[in-house]
Amino acid sequence: MGYSIKIFLSRRHLLLLKNNTVIRTYVIGVGKAHTATPTGKYHIVSKLPNPGGPFGVMWLGLSQPHYGIHGTNNPAAIGGAVSKGCIRMYNRDVLELSRMVAIGTPVSIEA
Numbered sequence: 001m002g003y004s005i006k007i008f009l010s011r012r013h014l015l016l017l018k019n020n021t022v023i024r025t026y027v028i029g030v031g032k033a034h035t036a037t038p039t040g041k042y043h044i045v046s047k048l049p050n051p052g053g054p055f056g057v058m059w060l061g062l063s064q065p066h067y068g069i070h071g072t073n074n075p076a077a078i079g080g081a082v083s084k085g086c087i088r089m090y091n092r093d094v095l096e097l098s099r100m101v102a103i104g105t106p107v108s109i110e111a
Contacts, residue, residue, distance in 0.1 A: 005107040029077045029088035
């Protein structure tokens with residue numbers, strides 16, 4: 001089965017699972033109330049190191065266009081509802097995550 005990602009917006013946690021067993025838990029930043037992170041089932045469609053701008057050191061694009069899991073140049077944003085809908089992670093955490101997941105990894109986002 002391999003890796004999968006579960007995101008819990010209300011808890012601001014991203015869980016990395018391997019064969020349905022949680023192996024890592026990360027604190028994340030999520031969308032603001034008026035630019036909420038979309039819930040649903042997606043998958044990773046791209047991996048782009050050093051994307052520039054506010055996206056930190058890694059962009060993991062989701063199958064929902066214009067949304068992704070990415071690093072941040074503002075670590076104070078982690079743990080809050082601060083983004084335009086994307087999932088923000090500490091740069092070191094998104095690098096670790098990106099080394100373990102592949103294109104096609106399922107991502108489930110729940111309220």
